[in-house]
Amino acid sequence: MDDFEKMWREKILKHIDQYVNKKTGQKVSQIEIDSPIEYSKTLISTLKKETVDEQIQKLFIDNACHIPHHKLDEAKKVYSDTQSLSKTREALELSFLKDIIIDKNLSKKQAKMIIENGWGLAGIQQDDTIIATKIPSKFHQYMNETDPLKKKYFYCHCPRVRENLLNGADLDSIYCNCGGGFYVDIWTYITGKDVSIKTSKSLFDGDDVCQFVISFN
Secondary structure, three states: OOHHHHHHHHHHHHHHHHHOOHHHHHHHHOOOOOOHHHHHHHHHHHHHHHOOHHHHHHHHHOOOOOOOHHHHHHHHHHHHHHOOHHHHHHHHHHHHHHHHHHHOOOOHHHHHHHHHOOEOOOOEEEOOEEEEEOOOOOHHHHHHOOOHHHHHHHHOOOOOOHHHHHOOOOOOHHHHHHHHHHHHHHHHHHHOOOEEEEEEEOHHHOOOOOEEEEEEO
8 A cells, every 4th residue: 555545544534533423433444455446435335324425525525635725825815805706716727827838748729728628726617606627637648548438547636546437437426526625625725715516527427527516605
């Protein structure tokens, strides 16, 4: 088991103790499965016997990986100065675009396509919500791939479970709230508000993208 997997499991156990109960945490701690995919399946089936889906969603949201907050400070300042969601989203899109062009070695045409698709940090605004769609993790491999299953594999950001997309994709999509938590952290930090999220599309539900609806409470 690598360090990332160990850390992920320790975090989820901590959250189960905090948000569900220690009895459930004890049951989960007894799951002795090395494979992250099989562990995740057993984890979810165990949790579904012990608590409701809304609580499981929260557990995964709080177990998300986060972007370093200093990358969000410019957008945070715009929100502080203007209280405008649209101006803040535009500022976040600009800073994201600068980073992603370098990080993924994109052409201007590719960068334009990403923005038009609403991929990445900033998403698109619909009324008072943000619709955020994940950018393909392995962008160039994704764009060059023709096999549908391999394309989904290159799209998925989660190193723990992406291989399941090549082998049946039978993981419960409630797991993808972990990916949604990435956006919850972004917008909570920027706005200082409580943020809720709904998974509207998931690769594990047969969709071609992972997409989240972000609402501000």
